[in-house]
Amino acid sequence: MNQPTLLLMALSLTGCGLFQRPFRPEHAPPAEAAAFQFPLGFPxxxxxxxxxxxxxxxxxxxxxxxxxxxxxxxxxxxxxVCLMRRESYDVLAKNLSEDVVLVAFTPGKGVCASEGLTLDLGATYAVDVRGWRILAVQR
Known part of the structure; x- marks a missing residue:
């Protein structure tokens, strides 16, 4: 194959990733959304x-x-399957310094498995809140 053909093939393969839609949360149907009544002010x-x-x-x-x-x-x-759902985890967050926030995920009490099995699950993250990157992970 000639060089332009190889280049075109390579670009077409990487281009598929460009057509993925970014995540957007699901919204309730308009009728259900219209039926929801917000309270006056925050409860x-x-x-x-x-x-x-x-x-x-x-x-x-x-x-x-x-x-x-x-x-x-x-x-x-x-x-x-349960442990693959985000809502199965409780979250702790605390400033470690002005630039770092610790974020810990642990399975919620009584969620998914018996407590003895979930003690070693979860993780703690050190997040750089200036550069918005993960500094370290402790599992």
Whole structure:
């Protein structure tokens, strides 16, 4: 093959990745969304304030811990399938310094498997909130 043909083939193979749509969350159908009534103001009572750096650090770490396109193997047990769902994990986030946020994922209490099996699951991430990159992971 000549060089232009090889170049064209290489570009066409890498171009397939350019057509993947970015992740967008699912929205409820318009009728269901229209039926939802927001309260006037934020409801009173206990609230959880999540600083913007913690929110972004958690998302960055979760995208590494459980990528959105990750799928359990075909012969996965129900517990393995459960542990592949993001909502199965509790999250702790804490500033280690002005530039680093620690983010820890642990299976929620009573979620998926018996507690003894889940003690060694999860991970802790050190996230650089200035450069928005993962500094280190402890599993």
């Amino acid at each position: 009173p009572g206990e609230h959880t304030f999540i600083p913007s750096t913690h929110s972004a650090a958690v998302q960055l770490a979760m995208d590494d811990f459980l990528p959105r396109d990750a799928r359990p193997p075909r012969n996965a047990t129900p517990d393995e």
